[in-house]
Amino acid sequence: MSRAATLLLAVLAFWAVGPLYLLLKVSLSPPVEVMTAHPTLLPHGITLEHWGRLLETGQVLPPLVKSLLTAGLVAVAALLLAAPAAYSLARLRERWRYGILLGLFLFRMLPEVSIALPVAVVFLRWGLLDTVAGLGLAHLTLVLPVAAWVLTTAFLAIPREIEEAAALDGCSAWQTLTRVTLRLAVPGLTVAGLLAWLFSWEEFVLATYLTLGAKTMPLQVYYYLYQGNWFLTAAAATLMTAPVLLLTGFLQRHLQAISLAGAGR
Amino acid sequence: MKARILLGLAPLTLYLVAFTLVPVASTFVLSLSAPGDGITLEHFRRIAGHYQFGQAVVNTLGITAIGLSLELGLGLVAALALTSRPAGRKVFQVLLLVPLGVPTIVAAAMMRTVFGTVGYLNEILLRLGIIRTPVDWVGPRGLALVTVAVADAWKVTPLVLLILLAGLGTIPAELYEAARTDGASRWRQFAAITLPLLKPALTMALIVRGVDAFRIFALPLALAGRGLPVLSTYAYVEYLEYGNPHTAAASSVILLAMILIAVGTYLKLAGPEEVLR
Numbered sequence: 001m002s003r004a005a006t007l008l009l010a011v012l013a014f015w016a017v018g019p020l021y022l023l024l025k026v027s028l029s030p031p032v033e034v035m036t037a038h039p040t041l042l043p044h045g046i047t048l049e050h051w052g053r054l055l056e057t058g059q060v061l062p063p064l065v066k067s068l069l070t071a072g073l074v075a076v077a078a079l080l081l082a083a084p085a086a087y088s089l090a091r092l093r094e095r096w097r098y099g100i101l102l103g104l105f106l107f108r109m110l111p112e113v114s115i116a117l118p119v120a121v122v123f124l125r126w127g128l129l130d131t132v133a134g135l136g137l138a139h140l141t142l143v144l145p146v147a148a149w150v151l152t153t154a155f156l157a158i159p160r161e162i163e164e165a166a167a168l169d170g171c172s173a174w175q176t177l178t179r180v181t182l183r184l185a186v187p188g189l190t191v192a193g194l195l196a197w198l199f200s201w202e203e204f205v206l207a208t209y210l211t212l213g214a215k216t217m218p219l220q221v222y223y224y225l226y227q228g229n230w231f232l233t234a235a236a237a238t239l240m241t242a243p244v245l246l247l248t249g250f251l252q253r254h255l256q257a258i259s260l261a262g263a264g265r
Numbered sequence: 266m267k268a269r270i271l272l273g274l275a276p277l278t279l280y281l282v283a284f285t286l287v288p289v290a291s292t293f294v295l296s297l298s299a300p301g302d303g304i305t306l307e308h309f310r311r312i313a314g315h316y317q318f319g320q321a322v323v324n325t326l327g328i329t330a331i332g333l334s335l336e337l338g339l340g341l342v343a344a345l346a347l348t349s350r351p352a353g354r355k356v357f358q359v360l361l362l363v364p365l366g367v368p369t370i371v372a373a374a375m376m377r378t379v380f381g382t383v384g385y386l387n388e389i390l391l392r393l394g395i396i397r398t399p400v401d402w403v404g405p406r407g408l409a410l411v412t413v414a415v416a417d418a419w420k421v422t423p424l425v426l427l428i429l430l431a432g433l434g435t436i437p438a439e440l441y442e443a444a445r446t447d448g449a450s451r452w453r454q455f456a457a458i459t460l461p462l463l464k465p466a467l468t469m470a471l472i473v474r475g476v477d478a479f480r481i482f483a484l485p486l487a488l489a490g491r492g493l494p495v496l497s498t499y500a501y502v503e504y505l506e507y508g509n510p511h512t513a514a515a516s517s518v519i520l521l522a523m524i525l526i527a528v529g530t531y532l533k534l535a536g537p538e539e540v541l542r
Binding site for chain 2: 002003005006008009010012013015016017018019020022023026035036037038039041080081082084085087088089091092100106107109110111112113114115116117118119120121137138140141144145148201202204205208209218221222225226230233234237238240241244245246247248249
C-alpha cells in the first residue's frame with residue numbers, strides 16, 4: 001500500500017514539476033534542440049543567447065519596473081487600508097465579525113471582468129490608464145478582502161489581556177497599539193503584505209483592461225507568447241516566476257489563505 | 266470604543282464600495298441601458314443570438330466540469346497518499362505544491378511547450394509509440410476544452426490538495442483505531458469515516474475552485490485564443506476589440522449571475538459557519 005502511494009506520488013510530482021523544467025530548459029536551449037519536429041527532452045547544449053536577447057531588446061526592463069512599483073504600492077496600501085479594518089473586526093462581536101468576513105468572501109467571488117470594464121471606462125477619462133497608480137487602485141479591489149481576512153486572523157490571535165496589561169502598566173491607547181499590538185502582529189502583517197505583493201505581481205485580467213502601451217510583466221510574457229517566440233517567452237516567464245517561487249516557499253504555512261483568495265485564472 | 270471600530274472599518278468599506286460595488290453596479294446598468302435614457306434588453310438579446318456567446322457558455326461550463334473533476338480527484342488521491350505516511354513524504358509535498366508558485370500566465374507559457382504540435386507531450390507519446398502523428402491538442406474544440414481544463418488542473422490542484430490536507434488533519438486518529446478494532450476494511454473506513462468528515466473541506470474546495478473556473482481567463486486566451494471563447498474572454502473581446510461595452514457588460518452580468526447562483530447554492534447547503542471556519 002505504502003509502495004503504491006509512493007509510486008503514485010512520484011508520478012504526480014513528475015507532472016507537477018515537469019513543465020517548470022521544460023520552461024527553464026527551453027530558455028537555455030539552442031534553437032536546434034527546440035524548433036524541430038523532435039525536440040530533445042534532456043538538455044544537450046546550454047546557451048544564454050535567449051536571456052541575452054531578452055535584455056538586449058530593452059522590452060523587458062520597463063514592464064519589470066512597472067510590475068515592481070505596482071506590486072510594492074499595492075502591498076503598502078493594502079496594509080494601510082486593511083490593518084485598521086482587521087483590528088476593528090477582531091475587536092467586534094463575533095456575530096458581526098462573521099457577517100462582515102462572509103461579505104468580504106463574497107466580494108472575492110465577483111468576476112474581474114465586471115469590475116474591470118467600468119473601471120477601464122472611467123480611468124480612460126481620468127487619464128489613469130497605463131499608470132502605476134491606476135493599476136494599483138484596481139488591484140487593491142482584489143487584494144483587500146484577502147488582506148483583511150488574513151489580518152483579522154492575526155489580530156484575533158493576540159490575546160486582549162496583553163493589551164489590558166499594557167494599559168495597566170500605564171501605556172496610552174496609542175502606545176499600546178504601536179508598542180504591543182502591532183509588534184505582535186508583525187508576522188501577520190508580513191504575510192498579508194507578501195500576499196498582496198504576489199497578487200499584484202502576477203495579476204493578468206485587470207492589467208489587460210487597464211493597459212494600452214505600458215505593459216506589466218504578465219502582459220509582456222503574453223505578448224511574446226502571442227508572437228509565438230518560445231525562447232523569449234520562456235526566458236521572460238522564468239524571470240517573473242523566480243521571485244514568486246521563493247515567496248510561496250516562504251509562505252508555505254499560509255498557503256491556505258492563497259487558496260481562499262483564489263488564484264489560477 | 267464603538268466609534269473607533271467604525272473608524273477602523275471605514276476606509277476599507279469606502280474603498281470596496283467605490284472600486285468594487287459601484288463598478289459592478291455600473292456594469293449592470295451598462296448592460297441594460299439604451300441610447301438616451303431608456304432601459305432595454307437588446308444587449309442580452311444580441312449576445313443570446315451570437316454564436317460565439319453560446320459557445321462561451323458551453324465552454325465555461327465544460328472546462329469547469331472537467332477541471333473540477335480532475336482537481337478534486339487528483340487532489341483527494343494525493344492528499345490520501347500523503348497522509349498514509351509514505352517514504353519521502355516531505356519531499357513529495359514540496360514538489361506537489363510547486364505549481365502554486367507559478368503565475369497563471371507562466372503556466373500558460375509552460376502548457377504551450379507541453380501541448381504544442383511540436384511540443385513535448387507529442388514527442389514523449391511518439392517515442393513511446395502511443396501515437397503515430399503529432400496531435401493538435403488545441404485544434405478540435407472538444408479536445409481544446411480538455412487541454413485547457415488539464416492545464417488549469419495543473420495550476421490549481423495544489424490548492425485543492427492543501428484544503429483537503431487541512432480537512433484530513435482534523436479527523437481524529439482514534440476513529441480509525443476504533444474502526445480497525447471493529448474489523449472495518451480500509452474501504453469501509455474510507456466510506457464511513459474519511460468521506461463524511463471530509464465533506465466540509467470537499468465542498469469548500471468545490472465552491473472556491475468552481476467560482477475560479479467560471480472566471481477562467483488567461484489559460485483559454487493564451488492556449489487556444491479565439492478558438493475557445495469562455496465568458497470572461499468573450500466579454501474582453503466584445504469590449505476591447507469590438508468596442509462594445511454594452512454586450513461586454515451583458516455577458517459579464519450573465520457570468521456574475523452564474524457565480525451568485527453557485528455561491529448561493531453552496532451557502533444554502535453548507536451554512537455560513539462552515540465557510541468561515
